[in-house]
Amino acid sequence: xxxxxxxxxxxxxxxxxxxxxxxxHHIGIQRAFSVAGVLALIAISTGLAWQAADGTITLYQTGDxxxxxxxxxxxxxLSTMMVLLTSVLALFVLLYAIGSKWDERGRxxxxxxxxxxxxxxxxFLTGDLFNLFVFFExxxxxxxxxxxxxxxxxxxxxxxxxxxxxxxxxTLFLFALGSIYAETGTLNMADLAVRxxxxxxxATVGIRVAAVLLLMVxxxxxxxxxxxxxxxxxxxxxxxxxxxxxxxxxxxGAYAIIRVYTMIFHPELEVTMGLHDTWLLPAALVSLVIGMxxxxxxxxxxxxxxxxxxxxxxxxxxxxxxxSEAGIAAALYYIIHSTLAAAxxxxxxxxxxxxxxxxxxxxxxxxxxAALTAGLFFVAAIAMAGLPPLSGFxxxxxxxxxxxxxxxxxxxxxxxxxSSLIAVVGFARAGSVVFWKGQSxxxxxxxxxxxAPSTLAYAAVGGLVAMLIAHTIFAGHMHDYMQVMAEQLFAxxxxxxTVVETPGKMSTTKEGH
Amino acid sequence: xxxLVATAIGILTAGGIYLVLxxxxxxxxxxxxxxxxxxxxxxxASGRLTIGASPILIDGVETYTDPLPQALVLTAIVxxxxxxxxxxxxxxxxxxGSNDDHVDDPDDAALAAEDAK
Numbered sequence: 370x371x372x373x374x375x376x377x378x379x380x381x382x383x384x385x386x387x388x389x390x391x392x393x394h395h396i397g398i399q400r401a402f403s404v405a406g407v408l409a410l411i412a413i414s415t416g417l418a419w420q421a422a423d424g425t426i427t428l429y430q431t432g433d434x435x436x437x438x439x440x441x442x443x444x445x446x447l448s449t450m451m452v453l454l455t456s457v458l459a460l461f462v463l464l465y466a467i468g469s470k471w472d473e474r475g476r477x478x479x480x481x482x483x484x485x486x487x488x489x490x491x492x493f494l495t496g497d498l499f500n501l502f503v504f505f506e507x508x509x510x511x512x513x514x515x516x517x518x519x520x521x522x523x524x525x526x527x528x529x530x531x532x533x534x535x536x537x538x539x540t541l542f543l544f545a546l547g548s549i550y551a552e553t554g555t556l557n558m559a560d561l562a563v564r565x566x567x568x569x570x571x572a573t574v575g576i577r578v579a580a581v582l583l584l585m586v587x588x589x590x591x592x593x594x595x596x597x598x599x600x601x602x603x604x605x606x607x608x609x610x611x612x613x614x615x616x617x618x619x620x621x622g623a624y625a626i627i628r629v630y631t632m633i634f635h636p637e638l639e640v641t642m643g644l645h646d647t648w649l650l651p652a653a654l655v656s657l658v659i660g661m662x663x664x665x666x667x668x669x670x671x672x673x674x675x676x677x678x679x680x681x682x683x684x685x686x687x688x689x690x691x692x693s694e695a696g697i698a699a700a701l702y703y704i705i706h707s708t709l710a711a712a713x714x715x716x717x718x719x720x721x722x723x724x725x726x727x728x729x730x731x732x733x734x735x736x737x738x739a740a741l742t743a744g745l746f747f748v749a750a751i752a753m754a755g756l757p758p759l760s761g762f763x764x765x766x767x768x769x770x771x772x773x774x775x776x777x778x779x780x781x782x783x784x785x786x787x788s789s790l791i792a793v794v795g796f797a798r799a800g801s802v803v804f805w806k807g808q809s810x811x812x813x814x815x816x817x818x819x820x821a822p823s824t825l826a827y828a829a830v831g832g833l834v835a836m837l838i839a840h841t842i843f844a845g846h847m848h849d850y851m852q853v854m855a856e857q858l859f860a861x862x863x864x865x866x867t868v869v870e871t872p873g874k875m876s877t878t879k880e881g882h
Numbered sequence: 883x884x885x886l887v888a889t890a891i892g893i894l895t896a897g898g899i900y901l902v903l904x905x906x907x908x909x910x911x912x913x914x915x916x917x918x919x920x921x922x923x924x925x926x927a928s929g930r931l932t933i934g935a936s937p938i939l940i941d942g943v944e945t946y947t948d949p950l951p952q953a954l955v956l957t958a959i960v961x962x963x964x965x966x967x968x969x970x971x972x973x974x975x976x977x978x979g980s981n982d983d984h985v986d987d988p989d990d991a992a993l994a995a996e997d998a999k
Contacts, residue, residue, distance in 0.1 A: 499954060506961045513968055517975075525976035529907060530985060532969045536914050537902065539965070543921040543958055550951065551928035602987055 374429045374444045376413050377452055377490040380406060385483035400467050403479040407463055410456040410486070418449040422850070424857060426867045428496075435873035436496075437560040443496035445864055446854040447701070451493040451624055454705055455617050457836065458712055459486055461829045465716050466610040468825025469723070474608075475519035484511035485614065492621050496868055498549065498556040501625065502542050505590070509535050512618065515611045516603060527606035534599035538589040545582035552576045559868035562633045562861060565640070573640045580634045580641045584649070587629070590622025593649075593686055594656035597679050601663070604678060605671035609719025612675075613712035619682050620704050626689060627697060631858045632865070636692040649690035650777060654784045657683030661788035664795035670721060670728040673799050674714045677753050680792060681707040687781060688768045697855040699767035702848055706752065706760040706840055713749040713833040717742060720826065721803060724819050730799055732806035738821035743804035745830050750796040752837050755789050760841040765789065767848065887927055894920035907973040907983045911966065918962035925955045 384406045392398040420427060427444040430436070444452075463482065465471075472478035488508025495501050513535075517528040550556055552575040553564040568576050585596065592600040600619075604612045626649075634641040660680025667673035685707060688700035718728065720742045725733055748759070755761035765785060772781040840847060857863070894916050901913025929948030937949050977983040 499957075503957065503961070506965070510965065510968065513972065517972060520975075520979075522976065522979035525972060525979055526982075529969065529973045529976050530987075532965075532972055533902075533907075533910055533914065533985065536962075536965055536969060537917070539961070540914070540917045540921050543925060546954070547921070547925045547928040547951075550925075550954070551930075554948075 372429070373413060374417060374427050374442050374494065375431070377410055377417075377456070378442075378487055378494065380409060380413075381483040381487040381490070385480045385487070388480040388483065389477060396473055399479040400472070403463055403482060404460075404467070406483060407456060407460045407486075410490075411453070411460060414449065414453040414456045417444050418446075418453045420444070421446050421449040424853070424863070426864055428867050428871050430871065430873045433873050435875050436868045436871065437555050437557045438875045439873065440500050441496040441557065441868055442494045443559075443864065443868060444494060446850075446857050447624070447627065448493045450701070450705075450850075450854065451620070452490050454620075454708060455486065455489050455493070458617055458708060458833075459614065461832045461836075462610050462614045462712065462716075464832070465613065465719075465826050465829035468823045468827075468829055469610070469719065470823075471519070471608050471610050471719075477514070478518055481511050481514040481518070482614070485515060487511075489617060489621060493624060496558050498558060498561070498629075499546055502539070502546060505542065505621075506539060508618065508621070509539070512611075512615065515614070516607045518608050518611060524606045524608075527602040531599055531603035534589070538586055541582060541589070542586040545579050545586055548575050548579040548582065552579060557868070558628070558633060559861075559865040562635075562865050563869065565633055566638065568640060570639070576640055580644060581648075583629060584626065584644065587622045587625045588652070590619065591626065591686060592619050592622070592656070592679050592682050593652050594659050594679075594683070595652070597656055597659065597682075600679055601672055601675040604675040604715070605669065609715055609722065612671075612715040612718075616678065616708050616711035616715065619678060620685075620708055623682065623685050623689065623700070623704060626686075627700070627858065630689075630692070631697070632861045635859075635861075645690045645692045646777070649686065650781075653683050653686035653690050654780060655683070656680070657687060657784055657788050659683070661792040661795070664792050665798070667795070667799075668730055670730060670799060670803060671715075671718050673730075673795065674711070674718055677714065677792065677796075678707075678711045680788065681711065681753065684765070684768065684785070687785070688771060691771055691775060693771060693775075694852070694855040694859055695771035696768070697858060698848065698851040699764065699771045701851040701854060702760075702767055702844075703764035705847070706764045706837065709833055709837045709840065710749055710752040710761060713745070713830055713837065714753060716826075716830045716833065717746045717749055720745075720822050720830065723822050725803075730802050732802060732810050734807060734810050738827075739804060739807070741827060742822075743800070745827075745834060746800055746804065748834050749837070750800055754792040754796050756793060758841065760837055760844060763841060763844045763848075883931055883933070887923065887931060891920050891924050891927070894923070905984055905986065907977065907985055910985055911969055911973060914969070915962075915966055918958075918966070922955050922959055922962070925951055925958055927951075 388399050421444050429442040431440045485508055488504050491504035513532050517524055555561055589596045657680055660676050660683050663676025664673050667676055685700050685703050688696045752759040752761045755765045772778050898913045898916035901909045904910055929951035932947045935945045935947045936943050937947050939946050
């Protein structure tokens with residue numbers, strides 16, 4: 370048993386208190402450690418992803434306790450890919466936060482950032498539902514701090530909403546875990562998959578309630594309609610780089626749905642049959658519509674991007690709710706795309722904000738460094754709206770193709786295509802008002818032009834856009850990998866046997882009961 | 883005993899949900915606390931209710947209480963306690979800053995005023 374798989378959790382967990390305790394007054398040292406930590410995370414997660422690429426499932430038993438008794442970390446293709454995505458995103462967001470000096474505007478940005486990473490990476494790696502709850506709380510409590518970073522009345526108000534909504538979500542999560550434990554007597558995911566399959570047809574009430582409650586919890590995280598109301602205010606009021614990092618948080622919800630509903634409550638399971646096509650698919654279609662109509666209706670650039678996140682999560686959930694290998698593969702491709710595109714857009718919004726009075730969509734004098742910012746916005750908006758040639762278009766094609774043979778194909782095709790058109794109009798309108806019409810507005814005589822954003826800030830956004838372009842160019846390779854990832858997800862026998870049968874402390878007592 | 887525990891959870895949850903749907907932060911936070919109490923008792927009961935039984939399986943004992951939910955509840959209590967403290971502080975900050983403790987979004991006029999500042 371090697372220990373690399375727990376390093377993505379341990380490393381930020383050590384770095385964060387170190388930054389708070391030892392480097393509190395030295396922003397330079399904080400930056401150096403934070404960046405070094407994230408670079409190390411990228412190296413480690415690349416290694417983990419490499420290890421998992423051939424289908425190996427890495428199991429880590431904490432304290433050497435065997436599976437249902439101890440907490441396990443499991444690295445398969447999906448979780449290592451999400452870990453890699455998170456650390457790459459974290460690097461660019463961190464560079465932007467340093468370049469735009471956001472980290473100096475309040476205290477403890479870097480420490481909270483590391484705790485946030487610990488929570489997200491832990492949520493991806495854990496193989497235990499209660500441990501997933503704990504990591505959700507770690508990432509949430511760090512996100513509360515990050516969201517109200519540098520203060521301001523509006524931001525605090527949005528922060529209250531965000532915290533309260535998530536507290537309710539956590540409570541719901543505990544109710545779900547309680548009912549699952551009461552029904553099955555375990556919270557280890559692999560062990561649950563075995564036991565849920567054994568539940569007799571006459572005693573399914575509790576387990577069905579638990580499955581729906583759990584779906585609701587993850588839907589809150591994934592901002593699925595009608596549970597998306599927390600997202601627009603909190604994402605648009607959060608500092609730019611924080612909102613960009615939050616782009617991965619909605620994906621934690623999507624990841625949890627994929628994990629739990631392919632392994633534990635898999636689509637062939639009689640108990641929860643129909644959950645995904647009767648409930649999840651319509652909800653996903655509704656949030657797709659709400660998101661894209663929100664893009665068109667938004668009066669502020671930051672809210673526009675927040676709504677586009679809801680829309681793209683709707684798209685992801687449409688693909689997930691097909692619950693087929695093609696659908697999940699398309700969803701995974703789209704998850705990577707939408708994380709990068711949403712993060713890039715939030716950073717661009719922050720670039721615009723530095724040079725402009727407010728983000729209301731009215732013509733105002735050109736923003737500092739307008740040409741470059743406009744160019745980046747153009748590329749990121751094309752990606753987000755799903756126009757060719759960027760990855761949004763490819764992802765959408767994959768989802769359309771995956772849904773073609775299902776009963777709901779008409780609805781899926783009609784809604785995806787029309788909502789894309791609405792999004793294109795929304796983004797085009799916003800871009801032309803902010804960047805184009807602004808050209809014809811004169812500066813006031815005594816206007817002081819703010820400085821153009823720093824090169825590092827542009828480099829960070831440029832890096833994200835470059836990742837998007839790479840995601841487009843290597844779409845074939847990426848999709849092939851997503852395909853084998855989906856195959857692994859739909860054949861969880863390996864995963865389950867690795868977790869349940871690997872010996873450790875206590876494993877001998879298993880024969881006794 | 884089952885009836886008593888179930889009623890307690892039900893009443894706590896109902897009260898919590900009612901308070902959570904209020905407009906101002908203070909009752910909402912109280913409601914969240916009530917809900918977390920309810921869920922703690924619920925988690926506690928998820929290992930089945932037994933009285934006077936030994937907590938860990940040892941030889942010669944027929945019935946025993948499940949120790950795991952107690953560990954889960956401990957974690958849940960700590961987390962919900964910390965989270966409530968955080969939300970009280972943030973809500974207090976928001977209230978003192980804008981002299982308004984509604985939990986809903988401010989209207990567009992207020993947002994525009996904020997932008998103009």
